[in-house]
Amino acid sequence: MPAKDFLSSMQKKRLQKALRESGCSHFRERVLMLLLLNDGKTYSEISGFIGCSYRTVAYWCVHGDPDQLDSLRDRREHGNFRKATEEYIQLLIEVTKKSPNQLGYECSNWSGERLANYLAQRTGIKLSGTQVRRILKQKNIRLPRGRVQLDNRANHTSKKLERNVSQQSQ
Structure with a gap:
């Protein structure tokens, strides 16, 4: 786990701006995880505060790159209908x-x-x-x-x- 204040001031400002401006709640949640981690909170404290699982916090704190905000995004912002064209x-x-x-x-x-x-x-x-x-x-x-109520025969035909x-x- 990174030490407290592991983010540079530029990274912290960029994350705070993304937190304010993003319309995707999942993205904001992940940004908040990094900011809370930077404030010295543990994974358990972060998961309790945000209301998500410990594993989710651990994953995004390890895999989220504060220099590349796109690493915190997924397809949920665009609708998660991967199969539905x-x-x-x-x-x-x-x-x-x-x-x-x-x-x-x-x-x-x-x-x-x-x-x-x-x-x-x-x-x-x-x-x-x-x-x-x-x-x-x-x-x-x-x-x-x-x-509309169907008699059993019509209901059977429909099924x-x-x-x-x-x-x-x-």
Whole structure:
């Protein structure tokens, strides 16, 4: 662990400026880790103060380079949808404007899982329903909450169709 005041005054100023100006909470958190370490705090104290794991603090304090602020960044600033291309997101938005009935489903509302399965078949990109809902949330698109009750036979048909769609995409 580096000694207290291991940062030069220029490094410290650069980190403080980045802390004030960055819009990414993860980046700011990592910058703060280095600044707290410079103030003589231990990894345990830093993890308790920030509210993250000891391992996270240890990793970023070792791998974060105060001379290269980009070493503290990752893709979260740009959205962490590594698999979801712009084309996928556009198709997702278009599909949510249609009813599942129009696309062969026996239900009237989309779920995240249903959308993920349908788009996996169309694009070959497999995401979880949670990831699809996260993308929709970022785009300020809400799926209808009201669910139409289906009798057991129709519900069984819908699940069977979903299984067929997911099997075809594999």
